Amino acid sequence: MMQFNDFQIPGxxxxxxxxxxxxxxxxxxKNPSKLFIISDKGVEKAGLVDELKEVLETCEIPMETMTDxxxxxxxxxxxETIKTLNQSKADFVIGIGGGSALDxxxxxxxxxxxxxxxxxxxxxxxxxxxxxxxxxxxxxSGTGAEVTKNAIFGDEVEGVKRGIVSPALLPDAAxxxxxxxxxxxxxxxxxxxVDAFTHAIExxxxxxxxxxxxxxxxxxxxxxxxxxxxxxxxxxxxxxxTGMSWASLLGGVSLANAGxxxxxxxxxxxGGTYHIEHGVAxxxxxxxxxxxxxxxxxxxxxRVASFVEIGDFTSSKHQALEAVVHxxxxxxxxxxxxxxxxxxxxxxxxxxxxxxxxxxxxxLLSNTPYRLHxxxxxxxxxxxxxxxxxxxxxx
Ligand SMILES: NC(=O)c1ccc[n+]([C@@H]2O[C@H](COP(=O)([O-])OP(=O)(O)OC[C@H]3O[C@@H](n4cnc5c(N)ncnc54)[C@H](O)[C@@H]3O)[C@@H](O)[C@H]2O)c1
Numbered sequence: 001m002m003q004f005n006d007f008q009i010p011g012x013x014x015x016x017x018x019x020x021x022x023x024x025x026x027x028x029x030k031n032p033s034k035l036f037i038i039s040d041k042g043v044e045k046a047g048l049v050d051e052l053k054e055v056l057e058t059c060e061i062p063m064e065t066m067t068d069x070x071x072x073x074x075x076x077x078x079x080e081t082i083k084t085l086n087q088s089k090a091d092f093v094i095g096i097g098g099g100s101a102l103d104x105x106x107x108x109x110x111x112x113x114x115x116x117x118x119x120x121x122x123x124x125x126x127x128x129x130x131x132x133x134x135x136x137x138x139x140x141s142g143t144g145a146e147v148t149k150n151a152i153f154g155d156e157v158e159g160v161k162r163g164i165v166s167p168a169l170l171p172d173a174a175x176x177x178x179x180x181x182x183x184x185x186x187x188x189x190x191x192x193x194v195d196a197f198t199h200a201i202e203x204x205x206x207x208x209x210x211x212x213x214x215x216x217x218x219x220x221x222x223x224x225x226x227x228x229x230x231x232x233x234x235x236x237x238x239x240x241x242t243g244m245s246w247a248s249l250l251g252g253v254s255l256a257n258a259g260x261x262x263x264x265x266x267x268x269x270x271g272g273t274y275h276i277e278h279g280v281a282x283x284x285x286x287x288x289x290x291x292x293x294x295x296x297x298x299x300x301x302x303r304v305a306s307f308v309e310i311g312d313f314t315s316s317k318h319q320a321l322e323a324v325v326h327x328x329x330x331x332x333x334x335x336x337x338x339x340x341x342x343x344x345x346x347x348x349x350x351x352x353x354x355x356x357x358x359x360x361x362x363x364l365l366s367n368t369p370y371r372l373h374x375x376x377x378x379x380x381x382x383x384x385x386x387x388x389x390x391x392x393x394x395x
Contacts, residue, residue, distance in 0.1 A: 005210045007257050010136075010147055012173040015249065017238065019177040020052065023135060024059050026173045027092060030133045035063040036090035038081065038105040040070070043097040043139050046183040052096050052137070064088040069101045072161070072271055072278065074154040075121045081108045082117070093134045095171075096180075098192060099143030099278065102136050103151040109134035110168045120164060121153070127166040134171040139180045140192040141231070141244035143278070144199055144252015146174035152268075152278070160272035160357050170256075178245040182236060190232045190335035191279030193244055197224045198282040199251035201290075201304060203258035205297050206367040213258035216250040218307055223247035225308035232335050261368035263289045265361035266377060269354040276344055283337050284344070287328035288384040293370040294321040329388065340387030351381045 014022060027035065035056060039049050044067045056063055066084055070077060085093065085108050093112075095105025110130040111120055119125040136146040145151070149170050150163045181189075200220035203213055227243030234240060266289060267281035294301050301320040302313045310327050313320035332339045342348075355378035359365070365372060372380075 005212070007212055008149060008167050008170060009253060009256070010170045010172065010174045013147060013176070013249070014173065015176045015245070017177065017179050017242070019175050020137065020180060021055050023052070023094070023137070023175055024055055026135050026175070027056065027059050027061065030092060030172075032061060032090070032092035032133065034088065034090040035061055035092045035094060036085050036088055037063060037065040038069060038093065038095045038108065039065070039067045039097045039101050041067055043067070043101065046139075048096060048139055048180055048183070052094070064090055069097065069104050071100050072154055072275055073100050073104050074156055076156065078104055078107050078111070078121075078153060079117055082112055085112055091132055093132055094137070095134070096137040096139060098138070098140035098188065099145040099152075102138060102143070102145040103153065105136060106134055106145070106169045106171060107151040107153070107164060110166065121155075123162070123164065127164070127168040130168040135173045135175060136171045137175045137177065137180060138245075138248070140184055140188055140248075141178075141181050141241070142192045142196055142248035142252070144196065144248050144255055146171065146176065147249060147252040148256040150256070154272055154275075158272070159269075161268040163363070174249075176245055176249050178238060178242040181241045181245060182238065184235065186232050186235060187336070188279075189235060189244075190228075190337055191277055191283060192248070193224065193228045193231060193279075194283035194286070194331060194335065194337065195279035196244070196248040196251040197221060197228075198263050198286055199255035199260055200224065200247070201286070202260040202263055202367070203251070203254040204304070205293075205300050205369055206258040206261060207369055208367055209254075209258040213254045217254035217258070218303075220247045220250035220254065221304065221307040223250070228331075229334060259364065259367040261364055262293055262370075262372055265364040266354075266358045266380065268361055269357035270341075270346070272357070273350065273354065274344065274346055280337060280344070283332060284339070284341065285380070285384055287325045287332075288380050288388065290321070290328065291325050291383070292376065292380055293368055293372070294324060296370045341381065341385040342387070346385065348385060351385060352378060355381055
């Protein structure tokens, strides 16, 4: 049977310093009667919501703002946001913020006219269309949420995170202005930056990767390696912020079209149970997951090592994986990120339950070129619990 690969991206991806000001063109082209801005308190405090509103005021269209989006948002928050959006009678949604605000914005816009939300949240139904226009502006680099057809939320009842997936979640326009990330705190810069790298490396080795998605993931990894340290330790560098904005955007495009894998599958229960930030969970798990799954993609590990410039392993292929794992562990230290699950307050007794939950994230595990069983997942959690210093090596 013939197999085809679709490549899906938002209608417009606009990148560049000062791109925020051009949002008025996107708004005016749709002739809306009222705008609804979705963001969070941190982004508002940094002055970015006011900056956006100042630009939008020139459109002379009424607007309402909701800045109550909590980090690692839940399905009930989406429900609440949709209620407020519908009460406002706005017909144009703008999300400005990190992945949390953008996910709520894109899901609210796409679900605003749907009645049986439960079915969409549980995945029984897929969103087929979106009637309200949506524009997204990321302020972290990042999740790439502005270009993905996923939105991830916590399910408070089951204590897990789950994604909803539909092309209707792609915005009409993604406006990526690196200046919006200048105020991003260093811990968020580090965690969301490594998240971007996780998207790039996991989509690069994904069983759904294509020649096209690999172009994006390769470039994303190269830009990440070049700019992450400076972005974290010298946040006012627009060069570093621009490099990381590209890394995030390109990683997001490759994630949206090739999928991510076991690192994300194992991060979801940590987010659901312990509310550990998504980027931190991914960053911490990545070296321990790759220690195991990297064995099945030796050639890819040689290439990744060359992208992040840690050596040429073409004539010593089997040393590439060790070098990549070492690089990922060193990153945690260099970027002041936690180095063990223990340090994050995870209970050792919870690891079997977390492994059971992660083994259910089949949508992502099936993208990984190594079939991980529950006991192997548990082994990886145990390794990560001790920060690699315990007995288990997860294999
Ligand atoms: N849809 C997707 O494809 C996708 C991909 C990856 C992650 N995610 C989701 O994204 C969420 C995480 O997003 P995130 O890592 O961007 O963090 P976030 O959106 O939760 O933001 C983290 C903190 O940083 C602050 N912040 C963000 N930008 C700022 C700025 N420029 N200046 C000052 N403060 C700023 C926020 O106020 C918040 O307090 C998770 O819920 C995760 O599941 C979604």
